[in-house]
Amino acid sequence: MLRSSWEPELPDEDRLPLYCMWIRGLCDTGDLDHALTLAERAADELPREADVLIALGNVYDLRGQLTDARDAFVKAIEVDATGSLQHYNLGAVLERLGDESAAEQCYRRSIEVDGDGPTLFEANAALGALLRRSGRLEEAADVYEAYLDEDPLSVEMLVEHGICLSDLDEFEEAIDRFQTALSIDRTHGSGWYNLAITQYRMGQPEEAFASMRNAHESDPNSPLTLAVFGAWTLAQPDADLDKALGLLYGAIDRLAAIDSAHLSPSYASLVSEEVFDALWSRQRYGEAREVARMAGQRDWITAHMLETLNEADHGRAPEMTTFTVTARAQSPSALEHWPEDAHGYTTGFSVLARDEDEARKYSLEYLQSLEPFPQVQFQIEAVRPGNPDEMIRLQSTQLRARGVIGVLAGRAYFRG
Structure with a gap:
């Protein structure tokens, strides 16, 4: 069958499903190298088939090649703009690339092209989650309600809607959503978990504890x-x-x-x-x-964890300034929690301190607490006060815990 899927003499309508079947099968088994080879071959032979371009984009996505995945999904839309899947997939990749505004438009377009429905579950769920994360809870609730009008027994969407309602402090309605979902699937761990959280918010600790126990038993x-x-x-x-x-x-x-x-x-x-x-x-x-x-x-x-540690270690003081610190760590060999071939990393922090020297001191102490190994060498590369948007100049009557208060740039590991 695999040989058949490579046979160029087969008619396009026969080759297309074989290509898609084998690409998906190779992805499911984790053989992404061969999946990519086959997907690229298929796209070369059938460049005007949206399903092939979607399959190619999915392989790129699984391999972490997000810009290539984006380009493949864009081509799929150029070939056929009426398919909801290519719009959704493009949105998912754009969201991971950090372009949430464009991702939102893709999700909305994915829902729109399905007309009167049923619309794609994944697009509705992704749009609702994006809106919730940006604090647009009422809009997210509208998305969930619209989908539930199409499919009122969707357990996953009932739970997502319940979470949104709970965040809106509409606790009774949220409880109703969770209980409806659990009446369909009694072993739905997320349903039990979010029911427990909502009961806790309502001041029902005993009911919340029982629901959380059920959540643990379910998942x-x-x-x-x-x-x-x-x-x-x-x-x-x-x-x-x-x-x-x-x-x-x-x-x-x-x-x-x-x-x-x-x-x-x-x-x-x-x-x-x-x-x-x-x-x-x-x-x-x-x-x-x-x-x-x-x-x-x-x-x-998290900022909360850092503040707790800072208060215990450095205490609180008035008249603090925010500094931005960039630092570098280097080791002759990778530590256990580093990537296998890494020799170090660069990172950046936001630090509350009285002056640059104190900011440098707190940054080094923090780095050394994370990697307390003699082979790791640390270097503070730059310390600068925050720009006007970042600056926090606290009044003398206000006390804040000194130290590293946030990670501005995640670790960028380097090799060699």
Whole structure:
């Protein structure tokens, strides 16, 4: 069959499905090199077939070649602008490239070209999520409601709509969405998790704890569920310490096991902060610092975690200035958590300090806390006050914790 898919004498209408079938099969088995070879061959032979161009774009996407994927999806739209899938795929790639405005338009176009429906689930879900992240909750709710008018029994969309309603403080309506979803699928982990969070917001801790337990039973490997359930278990009056710590460390272990290519940094930050807070609140400071160190090594550390550590280590002081610091770390060989062939990285921080010398000092201390190994050499390359938009000049009556307050530029590893 594979030989047949390469046979140029076959009519186009026969070659097209064979190409698409084999490209998808190779992608599903992780053989992306051969998938790319086949997809590029197919695109050369059938340059006016949108399905082939979509398949090519998908292979590029899986390989992390986002600009190539974007170009392939653009060509697919030029060939056939009436297909919803190519618009959605282009939007997904543009969003990952950081162009959220263009991504939003692609998602909306994907929904529009389907006319009276049914519209593409993925486009609706992606548009709703993008709108929620940008704080446009009412617009996101409208997207979810419109899709549920088409498919009122879509469990995933019921849950997404419930999350949005909960964020709008429309708790009763959110509860109704979650319960409807769970009446269809009692083992839906996200449904139970978000029901628990909403019940907690409503001041129903016992109901929330029971729902979170159900979330964990439904999806025992979810890092976020493990983290929150562990934190809530640790906060119980007669806490089972071993169970709570097992859940919390299980969250970190699951997080570390996920391939970074498939892990959202914001999700990882949320899980890390939840575990950090749970440990810190029970005065397990050493363990909390280890979680913060792991998070810092992977650019998952949050402003809240940094502020907590800064207050403990440096205290609060008036008349602070924000400085931007760029730094470089170098090692003769890669550390365990670095890419295999890396010899170092550059990064950037935002630092609250009295002057440049103090900003330099806090930056070095932070870097050394993340990589406390003698073979790693650190260099502060630049320290400058924030520009007018970045500057924070605090009044003398205002106290802030000094130190690194945020990561401005994630680690850029270099080789050789």
